[in-house]
Amino acid sequence: MIDEPFAHGSSIIHRIDPRFKAVFAGALSVATAVSYRFEALFFALGLSLLLVIAARLAMGLVIKKLMVVVGFLLLLWLVLPLTFEGEVFTRIGPVKITRPGLILSAQITLKSLSILMMFIALVTTASLVTLGHAMDRLGIPAKIVHLLLMSYRYIFVIEQEYRRLSRAAAVRGFTPGTNLHTYRTYAYLVGMIFVRAAERADQVYKAMRCRGFNGRFYCLAEFPAHRRNWIFAGLMTISLAVLVLLEFTNAAQVLT
Amino acid sequence: MLISGAVLAAAGTAVGLKKIDYDRIARVGILSASFFVASLIHVPIGPASIHLIMNGLVGLLLGWAAFPAILVALLMQGVFFQYGGITTLGVNTMIMALPAVICYHLFAPLLAKGRKAVLAAAFGCGFCAVLLGAVIVGLALMFTEEKFLEVATLVVTAHLPVMIIEGLITAFTVVFLQKVQPSMLPTFDGSPQKTANSQK
Structure with missing residues (x-):
C-alpha cells in the first residue's frame, strides 16, 4: 500500500x-x-x-x-x-x-x-530518508527533519498494525457497511492504533535514551x-x- | 494565496515545534505516522467510500504539535501518492491543522465533564475540524477569485457526510481512549500527555 x-x-x-x-x-x-x-x-x-x-x-x-x-x-x-x-x-x-x-x-x-x-x-x-537528510543539509529546522524521519520509520510498522487489526476484525466476521456498528468498529480500530502507537513511542523514546539520545539527531549522509x-x-x-x-x-x- | 498559506503554515509549525521538546519528538512522530495510516482507512458510506481525515482527533491528542505532525504526514502523502505538489503543502497544512488546533482549544476542556458531554464534545471536535477545513478551503477560493463562491458552498455541502462520519468516529474513538488509555487525552488543565510518560 x-x-x-x-x-x-x-x-x-x-x-x-x-x-x-x-x-x-x-x-x-x-x-x-x-x-x-x-x-x-x-x-x-x-x-x-x-x-x-x-x-x-x-x-x-x-x-x-x-x-x-x-x-x-x-x-x-x-x-x-x-x-x-x-x-x-x-x-x-x-x-x-x-x-x-x-x-x-x-x-x-x-x-x-x-x-x-x-x-x-x-x-x-x-527516497524520503535521503530527502530528510537533504533537508537537514539545507538548513530546515532539525526538529522537522527528525519528526519526518521518525514518522517515516514508523508508518510501515503502524500500517502492519492496522492490517493486523483489520484482519482480526475480518476473521470475526466484520463486513463494513453504512451503519453505526461499522463506524464504531472503525473508531475502536483507530483508537487501538493510536494506543499502540503511543505505547510504542514510549518504548522507542526509552530505548533512545538508553543509547544516549541527547536531543540531537545526526544526519550522517554526505552528498x-x-x-x-x-x-x-x-x-x-x-x-x-x-x-x-x-x-x-x-x-x-x-x-x- | 499559496504564499500566504505557506507563511501561515510555517508560523503555525514554528509554534508547534516550540511546544514539542526533543523528549516528545518520538511521540509526535509516531502519532503523525498513525495519522498518516488512519487517513488510508476507507469507510463505506452508501455505495461509495470516504477515507478518514481524523484531524480533529490529532488536534485533541497533540494540541499545537498537530501543525508539524500534519505537515509531515502531508509531505509523506505527497511523496508516496503524489497528492499535491510543493506549492500547496502550506495551504493544505493550514486547511487541516488550523481546525485541529481550534477544535483542541474549543473541545479539550469539555472532556473532563461527564460521559454525555465527552461524547458530544468529541463528535463536535471531529465534525468541526472538517467543517472548518471546508470553510478555509472556501475562504481560500474566495480570496483567489470572488466568483468561486458557488464552488466554496459546494465544497462545504459536499463535505457534510464526511463531517458527520468524522464526528461519529472521533466520538467513538475518544470514548474508547478514555476507557483504555485516558492518559493520552488532554486533561482539564489543557496539557496533553503530560502524564503519559510517568504512568508506569
Whole structure:
C-alpha cells in the first residue's frame, strides 16, 4: 500500500544531488504557480515533461499517478465554464459556457499537471530518508527533519498494525457497511492504533535514551560534489529565467 | 494565496515545534505516522467510500504539535501518492491543522465533564475540524477569485457526510481512549500527555 515507486533508478535525474533537486523543484513550482500567461504555462508543462522523461520513470505509473489529479480537474472543467460569469464563448442549449471560465480551467489544468510532474521528477526520485537528510543539509529546522524521519520509520510498522487489526476484525466476521456498528468498529480500530502507537513511542523514546539520545539527531549522509550537479543547477536556473521572462514579456515590451 | 498559506503554515509549525521538546519528538512522530495510516482507512458510506481525515482527533491528542505532525504526514502523502505538489503543502497544512488546533482549544476542556458531554464534545471536535477545513478551503477560493463562491458552498455541502462520519468516529474513538488509555487525552488543565510518560 505504501511504497516509493520512483525512488530507485539510475537515470541522470536520480544521480543528481537531492539538495539541488529539492531547491529547484520548489523554485520552479512556485514560479509556475504564480504564472498566468499561456506561453509560460506551456513552457512549464514542456519542462516538467522533459524532466519526467529524463528521469526514465515507468510512464504507465506516472500517468496513473496523474489520473488522481485529472479526475479533480475534470470536475473543474465541468463547474467553472458554467458558473463563471463573463463573455459567452458558446451556448449549448440553455447552458452558456463563458470564455473566462474556460481560460481559468485551462490555466489550472496546465499548472497542476506541470507542478505535479516536477514534483514526481525531482522530489520522488529520492527516497524520503535521503530527502530528510537533504533537508537537514539545507538548513530546515532539525526538529522537522527528525519528526519526518521518525514518522517515516514508523508508518510501515503502524500500517502492519492496522492490517493486523483489520484482519482480526475480518476473521470475526466484520463486513463494513453504512451503519453505526461499522463506524464504531472503525473508531475502536483507530483508537487501538493510536494506543499502540503511543505505547510504542514510549518504548522507542526509552530505548533512545538508553543509547544516549541527547536531543540531537545526526544526519550522517554526505552528498559528494559532482560537476553534473552544477550543470543541472545551471540548466534549471536558465529554465527558471525563461519561465519568468515568458510570464512578464508583456511588461518587457512595455518597457522597451 | 499559496504564499500566504505557506507563511501561515510555517508560523503555525514554528509554534508547534516550540511546544514539542526533543523528549516528545518520538511521540509526535509516531502519532503523525498513525495519522498518516488512519487517513488510508476507507469507510463505506452508501455505495461509495470516504477515507478518514481524523484531524480533529490529532488536534485533541497533540494540541499545537498537530501543525508539524500534519505537515509531515502531508509531505509523506505527497511523496508516496503524489497528492499535491510543493506549492500547496502550506495551504493544505493550514486547511487541516488550523481546525485541529481550534477544535483542541474549543473541545479539550469539555472532556473532563461527564460521559454525555465527552461524547458530544468529541463528535463536535471531529465534525468541526472538517467543517472548518471546508470553510478555509472556501475562504481560500474566495480570496483567489470572488466568483468561486458557488464552488466554496459546494465544497462545504459536499463535505457534510464526511463531517458527520468524522464526528461519529472521533466520538467513538475518544470514548474508547478514555476507557483504555485516558492518559493520552488532554486533561482539564489543557496539557496533553503530560502524564503519559510517568504512568508506569
